[in-house]
Amino acid sequence: MTKEMTLKSVVAELRDGMTIGMGGWGPRRKPMALVREILRSDLKDLTIVAYGGPEIGMLCAAGKVRKLIYGFVSMDVIPIEPYFRKAREAGAIDVVELDEGHLLLGLRAAGHNVPFIPTRVGLGSAVMINNPQLKTIRSPYEDGEVLVAMPAIKLDATLLHVSRADRNGNTLTFGPDPYFDDLFARAAGKVYVTAEEVVDSIASDNPEDMKANLVEPYLVKGVVNAPLGAHPTASHYSYGWDLPHLKAYVASAAEENGWAAYFDKHIAGGEESYAASVGGEAQIRQLPLPTM
Amino acid sequence: MTIAKDFTLAELIIVAAAEAWRGDGELFVTGIGPVPRIAAGLAKMTFAPGIQLTDGEAFLVETPVPLGPRGDFKPRYSGWMPYSRVFDSVWSGQRHAMVTPVQVDRYGQANISALGPDFRKPKVQMLGVRGFPGNSICHKNSMFLPNHNKRTFVEGEVDVVASVGFNPKNWPEGVKPAADLGLIVTDLCVFDFNGPDHAAQVLSLHPGVTFEQVQEATGFPLLRAAGMKVTEAPTEEQLAIIRTLDPHGVRTTVLKGNPPGIRAAA
Numbered sequence: 001m002t003k004e005m006t007l008k009s010v011v012a013e014l015r016d017g018m019t020i021g022m023g024g025w026g027p028r029r030k031p032m033a034l035v036r037e038i039l040r041s042d043l044k045d046l047t048i049v050a051y052g053g054p055e056i057g058m059l060c061a062a063g064k065v066r067k068l069i070y071g072f073v074s075m076d077v078i079p080i081e082p083y084f085r086k087a088r089e090a091g092a093i094d095v096v097e098l099d100e101g102h103l104l105l106g107l108r109a110a111g112h113n114v115p116f117i118p119t120r121v122g123l124g125s126a127v128m129i130n131n132p133q134l135k136t137i138r139s140p141y142e143d144g145e146v147l148v149a150m151p152a153i154k155l156d157a158t159l160l161h162v163s164r165a166d167r168n169g170n171t172l173t174f175g176p177d178p179y180f181d182d183l184f185a186r187a188a189g190k191v192y193v194t195a196e197e198v199v200d201s202i203a204s205d206n207p208e209d210m211k212a213n214l215v216e217p218y219l220v221k222g223v224v225n226a227p228l229g230a231h232p233t234a235s236h237y238s239y240g241w242d243l244p245h246l247k248a249y250v251a252s253a254a255e256e257n258g259w260a261a262y263f264d265k266h267i268a269g270g271e272e273s274y275a276a277s278v279g280g281e282a283q284i285r286q287l288p289l290p291t292m
Numbered sequence: 293m294t295i296a297k298d299f300t301l302a303e304l305i306i307v308a309a310a311e312a313w314r315g316d317g318e319l320f321v322t323g324i325g326p327v328p329r330i331a332a333g334l335a336k337m338t339f340a341p342g343i344q345l346t347d348g349e350a351f352l353v354e355t356p357v358p359l360g361p362r363g364d365f366k367p368r369y370s371g372w373m374p375y376s377r378v379f380d381s382v383w384s385g386q387r388h389a390m391v392t393p394v395q396v397d398r399y400g401q402a403n404i405s406a407l408g409p410d411f412r413k414p415k416v417q418m419l420g421v422r423g424f425p426g427n428s429i430c431h432k433n434s435m436f437l438p439n440h441n442k443r444t445f446v447e448g449e450v451d452v453v454a455s456v457g458f459n460p461k462n463w464p465e466g467v468k469p470a471a472d473l474g475l476i477v478t479d480l481c482v483f484d485f486n487g488p489d490h491a492a493q494v495l496s497l498h499p500g501v502t503f504e505q506v507q508e509a510t511g512f513p514l515l516r517a518a519g520m521k522v523t524e525a526p527t528e529e530q531l532a533i534i535r536t537l538d539p540h541g542v543r544t545t546v547l548k549g550n551p552p553g554i555r556a557a558a
Contacts, residue, residue, distance in 0.1 A: 025375065070420065071423075072419060072420045072422045073420065074419060080417070080419070084417070085417040088414055088417035089413065089414060089416070089417055090413070091413030097411075097420050099423060099426045100379075100422055101379050101382070101383070101423060101426040102426075104376075104379060120426075121425055121426035121430070122429075123464065124425075124428075124453070124456035124463045124467075124469060124470070125421065125424070125425035125428075125429075125453050125454065125456050125462070126411070126421065126452045126453040126454065126462075129453075130452075136464055146464050146466060176349050176350035176351065177349070177350040177374040177375055179374075180376070291360075291361070291362065292349055292357075
């Protein structure tokens, strides 16, 4: 049975109020084509869990977010996500601001079906004050150490952008860092991937290639062919992040009705016209990968 | 070793900041921001060859990568450090970072998250706590603060404790505050929190700066460390290495006006 879907049919499976995980890291490998499809939909009251980049700002700007659970929201060389900042400073969203590592542990706990994972991370910090739902426990062993019991972060669905996928849900994700896509996938148990390319089979004679396989097909419920689907974030090794576009996006936040103008220019017309609205495929494919 | 006569304050600070990693063996080292990163590179190229640096993305490199466009420089990779292994290094204590918080207080606590009294609706949303709570409870952290003043070194407590310190009220009952703070390097001095009861003590004053001037710019009391001295000038050899690590001169943009290393007497 093929798992191939369309952006629209994936978004049709999402529901108001769901808790949705976003793969990637900051301005890297975000499932932006699906995010834009959500922006075009009437989905609302979402809880979004992420190492956030521009997808968070866009979802906040469009009023899709009720609650945000994040390790950070940043576009790296542009440290502050402007629409996220606006939403925070307006007090418009509930937030669970965690240590980056808490997010990892919470997702891992969810994936392993345990209620929490103990850690020192958080003790002595404002994370414990700003998130009174986080509890401490005492080690049952001789050391008796007091630790944070980082609770599982259960997700209803996770959206990932991968390099290559087949219709059975096998995926390859290229790039220097897999980030925590695997943990987001397992914490949801239900993953929709967009792929730079969908092929008949990802199979290879070289077992080394399979180190780029991050998640088992039993987790993958839908595969969408979405070349350039991470733009304006980076998709290794197809294209880098689009810094000029991100700067224009940031600038829009300072303008009156800036979000509406951005939405009309790039999103309202659908994915078919998206690439053309941001300079065209050839230009995107020449975007350099980041050099830090 | 030739002591340089002509150097900028940024270069003096880079040399002073590199000292943070002296004796760190093979620790994973992260200098976040241009000055800490150049300083970490300088440490590796001189007295701390064993420290492990990344290319800023996900790989350990044999030679520190220069800032900005790399020209003919090609990194040589010697290890893989994806974020999952960054966390493993952090949590096992095998890392020493240098960071630039927005606020630091008398307890050694630091904030990069948000400003204002109401976390639900902050006056200014900044970076969030990012990895600071975990970093600060698991491994050593040094700091670089380019503007030594009372907005940075606050009188009370930081607005959001992102990086933990020694204020017992923020720790669960029966848990001893634990933070491992290295050097705090500013545009005026170098200090640490190794005075009595973790008090801040000045280790060295930058040339032309007085202790009173530093105290005046700090929201909490400072002590004079035993043997407090003048921050050492860079050597010509160190300056040459700094130029290779920062070929485009990013360091000239870090401090307002790129002042000289030796200030005219006030």
